[in-house]
Amino acid sequence: MARRTPPVPFEPQDWILEAKTELFRVVENRPGRSVTSFNPGICGPTRFAFFGSPAVPVLYAAQSEEAAVCETILHDVPPGPGTVLYDNVKGRVCTQLAPTRDVRLAAFMGDGLRTLGTEAKYVTATMASQYPRTVLWSQAAHEAGYDGVVWMSHRRDTDRAYVFFGDRVAPTDMVQVPGLAHPFAAGPGFDWLADYLASLKLEILMT
Template structure:
């Protein structure tokens, strides 16, 4: 429901879900940033940024991850990448890939999040599938709704979980840095994958292959 402001009050009771300690998380992130670091940079109120980022007017650090490897890759790297008219693979610009890595993480504590998985979950916060399916051009509105939901689930909601737009079989999660312990996310024993290396590129292309995509030559 784009361009519709949130109501005065929650129409229902938001669905609480606890992601237990030990839950695997998978993250595509800047290679210059620690795998477990929450992003402290607020999004512009109108331009760029992610679906539920903080902004200058509503600042908070955040960490996006997938609950499966493919979902994490697709959410970050296949955003707004069209299929080729000639039927060839979707080509990811190399410049947008080589500065990134893939990390295997886990929750080091239980985390309670608002579920946005089902129609009933979304209706409880006055929304429908638009909130978790909108494209990037509408993120200023999804961010506004995210701030509104955060406000009305304070202090217990430490993040949100929703179906990945680009791999609907997987789930995406955002964790809020101001509501999670500093050590709530830890690295697993599996080494990170650096996409700038030949082995890293091969690994990434193997994940992208079922989605008819690959890194451009």
């Protein structure tokens, strides 16, 4: 039977995220909030955070802009057809970042799940009600010395998602990539988002 909690000893497969690999992140477009800011534990629980005392800061990112949108704006939106409130997108921006060094991650996908004796439905594809249990897997990766975790996005399972541990990956280990900065409030960023959502049979509802 597939495991629901991490095995002991915890020996996952390594995934090396190479330096300069471009990642995407959707963040709040407000002063003091940058694409390389780690969350110190000031919001509610997530799939792989928070753990530790004090809480280990985390930074989530995705392989593509679409995956970053799916993991944030569409996180709690059921499959279309449907609507997304403009109020939920107007304060957000999608930007790119990249590690300045190779980052060693625990692989929670593909053969990595089989190596750990589990399946995606117990770790990376659960309901939010299971977060108190799934966070144990990232805590195990942290205790095993990893810089973070990589998995296939549950909401866009063609792309990878990442979480980085703030006591292993310093803010200086991540830099913003010049070029892409899509504020979703208006302009090209809004147009891109509206077109992408339309392809999913979702419409932005202006309020």
